[in-house]
């Protein structure tokens with residue numbers, strides 16, 4: 370997120386902060402949150418999500434090697450039967466005390482139909498990028514990281530940013546879905562179209578997607594630019610930047626008056642590699658400023674402006690799969706809502722104001738993205754483009770305020786939650802947000818009448 374020069378500034382801040390308040394810092398940095406035991410009373414091994422807040426002790430674990438193996442697990446294993454991707458969701462979609470399945474052994478590109486790639490659902494995005502590039506092709510867009518499985522991305526409507534670019538499920542033209550009845554259903558816009566509308570975003574609640582056919586684009590170089598500027602300026606220019614750039618997002622940095630912008634545009638220019646990752650140093654500075662100055666917002670702001678405000682822009686040129694996703698080594702919990710575009714920046718401003726007024730412990734930048742419309746029944750982008758706002762909390766910090774203070778703002782402005790990120794909505798509220806909610810429930814009941822795929826979280830979500 371910041372240039373090497375800024376990283377040096379960031380390093381300097383650590384020194385200043387350490388010199389000015391090492392003891393203070395040591396007493397303020399929080400201990401590790403308690404970890405659940407690694408086995409339960411019946412010797413079942415712990416499963417835990419990336420951030421650590423969702424966990425379970427599945428009675429049975431399996432890693433089928435083919436579709437027949439997936440079907441066998443779905444039909445015969447102890448319910449609830451859940452499929453995990455990379456475990457990068459924050460909501461309790463995956464936890465089960467029944468059977469947990471991974472598709473890690475059912476991965477890779479299985480073939481091509483013209484420029485559409487037929488991809489096994491266990492494939493991680495980080496593996497898919499280079500595999501498509503071998504044929505001169507690429508995914509149109511990628512999320513912030515590339516650790517997720519394709520099946521997991523479809524499970525929760527995972528997306529990147531770009532006003533004209535859809536979430537990953539928008540590129541799916543056909544699917545194979547293994548169900549608890551033992552069938553493997555092929556679906557696309559013509560064949561089983563209702564299942565296709567439901568399955569492209571389905572939270573692992575209809576069956577296991579074993580394979581998807583994906584539209585791809587030419588694997589062009591992208592020019593990446595990252596620059597810091599006053600938040601006011603970023604807000605004023607955001608709409609024109611979404612219109613201008615292939616991919617554009619910005620991070621509003623609370624308590625600093627600053628924003629970090631990131632754009633990517635196609636280019637024929639030669640590759641210019643990214644420098645080493647400096648995002649963690651940037652976060653560390655923000656955390657230390659929080660620790661040192663949390664009771665003095667003006668001091669925090671002026672220190673941040675002095676340290677980060679004059680950061681030099683970062684530039685890099687390379688293939689999209691190398692630039693669009695980055696590493697996120699600092700763990701966090703997150704709430705992200707997708708808002709009608711007319712309310713996008715208004716909601717963001719209210720979120721920033723609320724955090725600055727009430728939560729001096731927050732230091733993570735707030736991520737602001739744009740996603741194009743699609744028509745998938747449970748897609749947050751169904752029916753119109755959406756602007757997303759994502760609030761992150763360090764994994765050691767309290768995140769209850771996301772539900773108490775931030776979610777009401779998102780709901781007031783017509784937001785729909787990211788399925789994989791924190792929210793507290795249940796069937797009654799969700800039915801009001803999704804015009805095809807009941808159509809989805811009907812397909813779910815048809816494909817899994819006994820609810821073998823439903824864990825407690827999904828039962829509540831669907832009102833079963």
Ligand SMILES: Cc1cc2nc3c(=O)[nH]c(=O)nc-3n(C[C@H](O)[C@H](O)[C@H](O)COP(=O)(O)OP(=O)(O)OC[C@H]3O[C@@H](n4cnc5c(N)ncnc54)[C@H](O)[C@@H]3O)c2cc1C
Nearest residue numbers: 454455456457458512513518520521524527528573578789
């Ligand atoms: C550091 C970090 C960065 C992130 N960045 C972004 C981002 O930029 N954009 C964004 O939109 N999200 C982002 N996310 C959220 C993440 O992309 C989603 O939560 C995604 O679903 C995780 O994929 P996974 O493979 O880990 O799936 P899991 O979390 O393991 O599973 C997610 C859901 O998909 C279901 N599922 C998995 N495989 C299949 C299958 N084969 N068939 C049917 N259902 C299946 C699961 O049962 C579950 O319901 C981020 C998360 C983290 C931790």
